[in-house]
Amino acid sequence: MSDLLAPAPAPRSHGTGPGPRPPCAGRPALGGAAVLTARALRLSSRTIDALITALLLPVLLMLIFVYLFGGAIDTGTTRYVTYVVPGVLVLCAGYGAAATAVTVSTDVTGGIVDRFRSLDVGGTALLTGHVAASVVRNAVSTVLVLAAACMIGFRPAAGPAGHLAAAGVLLAFVLAFSWLAAAVGLLASSPEAASGFTFLVLFLPYPSSAFVPIGTMPSWLHGFAEHQPVTPVIEALRGLLLDQPVGTAAWTALAWSAGITAVSVALAGVLFRRRTGG
Template sequence: MTGRALRLSSRNVDALITALVLPVLLMLVFVYLFGGAIDTGTRYVTYVVPGVLVLCAGYGSAATAVSVSTDMTGGIVDRFRSLDVGGTAVLTGHVVASVARNVVSTVLVLAAAFLIGFRPEGGPAGHLAAAGVLLAFVLAFSWLAAAVGLLASSPEAASGFTFLVLFLPYPSSAFVPIDTMPSWLHGFAEHQPATPVIEALRGLLLDQPVGSAPWTALAWCAGITAVSVALAGVLFRRRTGG
């Protein structure tokens, strides 16, 4: 099922290019068009890369919602069920493929960031911990996307998930410090899942104090994953009648 999902991704060239290249382009836009006007106390490329990595994860997981919805509306799931292929295998295949796409996209973003001056100062342990936090976030939102794909009535409706996921990093510390935002937005910006993930990545990659951010980020990811897996199981049985 994972191989099938990856092959489907490779055939949808437009969506694949968008998911892989668009985060890099957004990073370049923020760094070169807006970075000079934003004071973060450090080089803007150093500040913004963790947020772009989270944004990149959002693009990859949004594609998963569309893929799952396409399967559910195209009749292929009925053929799988006749071959005794369960819903867990189908959904897990989509999720693992999402993680694989995100790994490739993350490598591209980091490569482009290095070319324009990003230099992570954390040691190997910090980099591995950052990779673990990012992987947990990708996994959580990929399962959430799978559940949304089951809930949506069409692939077009599932693609609306893109807007929700891509909006989440903006009211966070991804692109500007939270204290520069209007006061009424501080509560949401500080207590939503993207912020602790970004703060954990920033601290671990740059060898800065992280406080409780990594544990808060992992708690968010664990909660989202648990709820999404359970919801996906219920929705799959409801959609397939068994």
């Protein structure tokens, strides 16, 4: 009887008591970003059509340029595939990075951000998770593009140092445009509107040295083609992979990437606070 009349123990608080807490509460930002990166990758694996497009579209574009247009384009190299592969790698990276805008916009408009905030998951971890997932997706697609290129005759002449330097330049480019895409996703009113950023990024490699030398373009286009952010990335990759002099192209590419990343990270932070009210 005395046991029945004994007062029930007070419930433990999730915020301050020793009782169980939400799974992400109090988790360091790096750990939360790792969890959300895994989540973003799982979501990517479930959208089979988008995943196949992201992985196979660059390979198909390379085959189209090499076998349909390559015979009519004189770039001064022995084979057109040698010239075009760096441009396709950048096109592939840009397309994969731009997809981050859609995934971020989907989270913001779908209400999941409010649930994450109730679990003490901040905007930094959420956005970093999307960007890290973009890097992983781009790494896979880059390997596929290089494998397909080698099958049709691309032979990189770089040593280990050259390959590492090329990977570093491409990684910096992917990070920059992934953060820019995250900011666009926060700014867009819907995932459909955010997807428009993909078309913009897909367009950038065309008025550059990706597929034809800039000297063959109309003179009024030379200024933009030579000084836009994609061109130095392509020139750096081409020189590094083929073991040719790159001049200042690599440093210019890294400077562009660093500037875009810094501005995009700051802009994404402001937009996230405005969009979520915290």
